Amino acid sequence: MNTMRTKLNLKILFIILVLPFTALSCEKEETPVEETPTMSHQVPSEGNSWFFTNVAGDQVQTADYNGFNWSNNSSVLRTFFRVEAAGEIHIGIKGKVSEGSSTLKATFLNQTKEIEINSTTNSSVFVGSYTVPSPGYYYIDLQGVDKDGAQFASIESITLGGEACSSGVHFSNEDYFYWGRRGPSVHLGYIVPAEASDVVWFYNEITVPEGNDVIGSYYMANGFGQGYFGMQVNSSTERRVLFSVWSPYSTDDPSTIPDDQRVQLIAKGVNTTTNDFGNEGSGGQSYMQLNWKAGTTYRFLLKGEPSSENTTDYSAWFFDTEQEEWLFVATWRRPKISTYLTNLYSFLENFDTKTGPLERMAYYNNQWVYDTNDTWHEVTKAKFTADATARDKARLDYAGGYRNGDNGFYLKNCGFFSETSEIDTNHERPVLGESPVIEFGTLPEN
Template sequence: MIACACSEDEPKAEKKPDIQQIEDGIFIPTTGNSWIVNQYRKSSHLITEDGVRNWTDKLDTVRTFFHTSQSGLLKIGLRIKTATGDSKLKMDLYDQQKEIEIEKSDEFQNVYVGEFNVESTGYQEIDLSGVSADGEDFGGVSHVIVAGEAAPASVKYVKDDFYWGRRGPSVHLGYEVPEEAGDVEYFYNEITVPEGNDVIGSYFMANGFSHGYFGIQVNSETERRVLFSVWSPYSTDNPEDIPEDKRIVLLEKGEGVHAGEFGNEGSGGQSYRKFMWEAGKTYGFLLKGVPYDSESTAYTAWFFDPDAGNWSLIASFKRPETSNYLTGLYSFLENFITDAGVLKRTGYYSNQWVINSSGEWHEISTATFTADATARKDARLDYEGGVENGRFYLKNCGFFDEHTTIGTSLSRVESGQYPEIDFDQLPSEK
């Protein structure tokens, strides 16, 4: 064991770990529930399929999240292997600190760290940092173990499907189109991303419909996109497998727009324009869906930039095996970069309108809040939707405590004023 070289003001190392305190505890896998504090990009290197590995830097603090419905005493341990030498670690929770000495071991062992007081319910953040190591690293940590009154059987954490668990929950607004609208030809929506919420990996999807979606993304620190996709009626994740008569056909695309095929989450036609949209500004989205002929539908998307003051065409696609108007209107917010699931984001969705095939405007003021499988199975509880200042909003990721009951009906106050759009001036369709 390494002797503790700490001052009287520093936490003392536990000398006699009591394994019995945690043997019946809950084993929380670091693979799905841990990140490197303030350095989420490092997480993919240090948090592997086998848990924490390659941990050599004292500045890298491993934070593990779990959700509890009870406060009180929490007993914490680690499942850890220190194959190259002894190490000393420090654990923090609610400004309570404990140090633990870990003896060299070629096999994983359960090590008791100590007792902590959980002051409030909701998400807990257990921080683990390296103090010293005789070997090559501080050790490999596969699980954080929790027991005690603050760790009831109802503790929530990511137990499996770690890829989706780390991405975080996706949240949706399913819009209720007024029955009197009839056949919907156009769907209009607006998105405002508050400053500080345009975090990497975000897809703020404005105009979703039964066969595709249209919105804005944050792809990297230097790239953002306006994205419009239409799914093929042929079910496959490989676009090359789609028969010719079931392929999405590009009818037209706007200036600077890339158009091609996509896969992995179904397949179809995809278009995007690189555009550095900004937080704090409100962007407009206009989607059109009309029968192209008796066996196909044409879907067209336009994007409004408030700085330029005009609409731009993104693309127009023809989808086979459909001949109808727009149906299944919705919006969503998702994170598509795995390790960015630790970052919170919020988007406002406002001023929803449809135009029917007779040219009549109808306002949408009601939506149903839903979420994906990650949320429904309680792997992650950091999801929320609601109405604020007359706008719908969606929020996800970042391990915040509030969450909205899935299936909640939301209503906003109607403005009664539809947007002014000069349809004759829209970039033309072929």
């Protein structure tokens, strides 16, 4: 009997001694839970994201974030941001689903992983940590894999943190949700030679390289103090040559312009359409539908001179390279001013928010002015500038000035390229030395 009690006591003692060590061993074998890194930068989808389709094909299509029905798993939500340092970057998303859960494929720097969203209120999901090799623009792609609801998800923002964000992160905030999606506008302000007298005629040439004729682009060649003249890509089936003159009356609603401050149409070309314009100042607009081609150089000619009773007439001609003839666009008479051409400039802008993530550029070359002394003067100097979207660093994908060769000045914007030119810098192109051969008296006026 005593022997049995002794054995029992020994077993109990063994259990008492071993149990704590067994528990400790189990605790050591548990996998520790990693803390989610701090991601204090939030990149709003509304101003920085687009839906892409046919990403791997030749005809990429884009759509604005707002209003898009994200139900097809071939659509990719791409969000852009710029970091100012190399190093580790932490990426997360903040979003929700309408019901159930959704599985998304997240891709950054060609590394892909699947994540799940299962909250009906905006919640954060950590995607992963990566290393960016240099400062510049980057993007993360989200693509639907599986869903319980009608759409894959609503993504409010991309969250960022880490060493790569330590020197700054650039993206469009709420103040630039519209203008940021359009992208920065860039300009060349031409410096007329001091020896020129009053400028009557302004001549310029534009070449849009193949692949850069993106929908929404306005390649403006001959800008002046009271208007502008250039060519556009309006849709997949329509292109225009556009000439506009502002009214001296300050308004965005042309219907409110007093009669004595309206620009008056004096004449127009046979294929020219004319109307009022607004929303960026107001005035008279004239355009020709013309299927101009990328890779071809086009010529623009503008005339401005005082008319009668404190008015000025502005006229525009476009040289159709394929038909080898000058086409008359229109003549507009602007009241309350008597002047020749002043403040000559060019610009490149995007007016379609859907194509804000697509790069475009153009060459501007062989600028000349013809003055009141009947003399041509070559214009070889220009100042590169940009709009508030660029200056406020909502978008930094802009460039311009002169690089090299005989292509002249260039302007480039959109597409989230990492090159950025210094704003308010002067540039000079090579002298070409051959003035335009134009018989002014034979130019068409209808």
